[in-house]
Amino acid sequence: MGGYEERILVTGAAGQIGSELTLELRRRYGAENVIAGVHKKMPKEIIESGPYERIDTTDISGIRACVEKHNITTIYHLVSILSAAGEKNSNLAWHVNMTSLKNVLDVMRERKEKGYTAKVFWPSSIAAFGPDAPKDNTPQDTVMHPTTIYGVTKVSGELLCNYYWLKYGVDVRSVRYPGLISSMTHPGGGTSDYAVEVFYEAIKNGHYTFFVRADTVLPMMYMPDAIRATIMLMDADEDALSTRLSYNLAAMSFSAGELAEEVKKHIPGFSYDFRPDERQGIADSWPRIIDDSYARKDWGWKEKFKLKEMVSDMIKKLEPSLKFS
Numbered sequence: 001m002g003g004y005e006e007r008i009l010v011t012g013a014a015g016q017i018g019s020e021l022t023l024e025l026r027r028r029y030g031a032e033n034v035i036a037g038v039h040k041k042m043p044k045e046i047i048e049s050g051p052y053e054r055i056d057t058t059d060i061s062g063i064r065a066c067v068e069k070h071n072i073t074t075i076y077h078l079v080s081i082l083s084a085a086g087e088k089n090s091n092l093a094w095h096v097n098m099t100s101l102k103n104v105l106d107v108m109r110e111r112k113e114k115g116y117t118a119k120v121f122w123p124s125s126i127a128a129f130g131p132d133a134p135k136d137n138t139p140q141d142t143v144m145h146p147t148t149i150y151g152v153t154k155v156s157g158e159l160l161c162n163y164y165w166l167k168y169g170v171d172v173r174s175v176r177y178p179g180l181i182s183s184m185t186h187p188g189g190g191t192s193d194y195a196v197e198v199f200y201e202a203i204k205n206g207h208y209t210f211f212v213r214a215d216t217v218l219p220m221m222y223m224p225d226a227i228r229a230t231i232m233l234m235d236a237d238e239d240a241l242s243t244r245l246s247y248n249l250a251a252m253s254f255s256a257g258e259l260a261e262e263v264k265k266h267i268p269g270f271s272y273d274f275r276p277d278e279r280q281g282i283a284d285s286w287p288r289i290i291d292d293s294y295a296r297k298d299w300g301w302k303e304k305f306k307l308k309e310m311v312s313d314m315i316k317k318l319e320p321s322l323k324f325s
């Protein structure tokens, strides 16, 4: 935390990360200090628990107006089209992911030039790596040749963030999130979504067809850990940060088959099968296990949830509302 009053804008506040991060930031900084930036979706928990603004982040004037009106010091910019959805419309993915990021950085650059605090969090992803990066213990610095448009926007975004830090002093911080598993808001259009869908289908219907092979291993993280990591990085001392590109971040890696078996321990009648589709190719192009030693060393990152704890907590949270719905 800095020696100033935090005034926060979360873009994509209705999304998978945004919905949980907004509530946590409101708990920490006071609801009135955290503005939820929403676009089409307006979840009740978000709009009833604090201030919100309707913003289209591809339009810079809307972001600028909101930042000036609320005297924003920090933007968590979460708006993004994910990997599988991006492959269906690469122009839209580039436009939404890159134009929005550049708009956010430009508005915060203007703020910095006027002498205000200007901090940005922007998520990169394991999707920034491509098939030629080492699959196991993927290092912080290695070849980054992604083969999805989403991954291309993540590598480009990392470079853009680093540039705004070097050139304009905007305090931009970033992590490469693994696949995120959450109980509050569904992801949409991602490749790692099977690791969330399986819980809903297992509880509601007792069956799930994975869209990847049983032996598909990806780095994953439970949302409470992801929220904690994000806030830890934003709270870290500037001098502790050894990169302004994006930190590798990890918690666990498991195969789709191992996940299914762990779910079955809680829902004995659960059955599952595997019917890989085009998302298999995307998953195969990503790392299996990420080396996040920089995050651990620089700002003390350590996960709380592994596969077993995550599955048991997800089921505990989802079962009461889904079982008889």
Ligand code: AKB
Pocket: 082, 083, 084, 124, 125, 126, 127, 150, 177, 178, 179, 180, 187, 189, 190, 191, 192, 193
């Ligand atoms: C996706 O699957 O596209 C995302 C990601 C791993 O960045 N969840």
